[in-house]
Amino acid sequence: MKNTTVRVKHHMTGSKLLGAGGSEYVALETAIGLAKHGFNVCLDAILLKYIARYPRGELYRIARFYGIPSSEVDLIDICREKGSITINVSGDFLSGPANIIYFHFPSNLKPEIYYTGLPLYMRAPSYIYYLFNKLAMESLVKRALVVLANSVMTAMYIHRSLGVKPFILHPPVNLIDIVRLEPLSRRDRDKIILVVSRISYEKQPYNVLYLAKALQELGLHDWRIFFIGSSAKFTDRIIERIYDIAGRYGLEKYISFMKDVDREKLVDYYRKAYVYVHLTEKEHFGISIIEAMAAGTPVIIPRHSSSWIDIARSDDSLAIPYEDYASLRNALKKIIKSPELWEKLSSNSRRHGLLFNRDNFHAEIAKYVRFVSRIVNSNHR
8 A cells, every 4th residue: 555645634723722632643543544455545634734934843742742652653654745634534615625524523513512611702713613514514424435433422413414324443542551551449549530632612611610529518628530632722711710619619639730731640540540530511522531441440431422322332330320410429439438339340341442452443543544545546447
């Protein structure tokens, strides 16, 4: 496949506003995976295009943040010419036409359908983004040879709105630095409830207040919530506001925010935490959930999410679901008060989490590109 050049396109600029997230990671892993499987690959990303002096330096910085070895970044290049096959990995109008479109969220739907809790001053730009996607996406999908979605929920939304049934390809999860260490036993865990998420409005960070309230009501006064996430434009404002509300109700001692923690430290928290709680309702997938599971950390996740459908397979022997404050509180109580439940979930989580390793994603995306390559090459004969 060395004569086939694949252009991986990611032109979303949202990370500057919302913080680094899964879409940048998937773009990088797509390029790396295809290079490992014998393709010439270049990454066409707007955040790299305008770093004139040393764009690869930014690429290495992003890779370090996600724990990807720099030797793997060396396999890909920055796009300087057109590729024979293109992949739109942001799944939106910004990355434009492509042979393969990979949706990691339903970008052509109104934002309140999948992002609740956006403040008023963010709704206008969100609606503009949605309108452009709504206008462009039908045409882009018709021109694509393969349409992919990251989860059952995303695929359902795309099918309902565009009449196309995407193939489901779960995102890659970097477990290299997690699986090399054995999980800590329950006795060696700290009294930490871990939350890992971008600290931005669409991820519903204010839900951490309900988690703190649950600790207070359960009398778990020596437990702490560590909220770790990438920062962005409004992160400090969000944290300040949450601490302000928490202070009024005596909840501030339960919550600790940590911004832009390096990968090694994050893995350490995955291993030391007693339980992981995901706070984002209608989560499209949830890479951090799998990272926690691979560390043998039991997880509590929203029932109304692809996290429950795609990751936990709707199986309460793999995760504990919740749908409201009462069920969140009860889930927390059950897992803390029952050593047997913790042990079962920890063991099952570790085994199940390993199924989502990045090598599987690399192999699957390469299969789709080979399929498209055969079609493109036959059309050019």
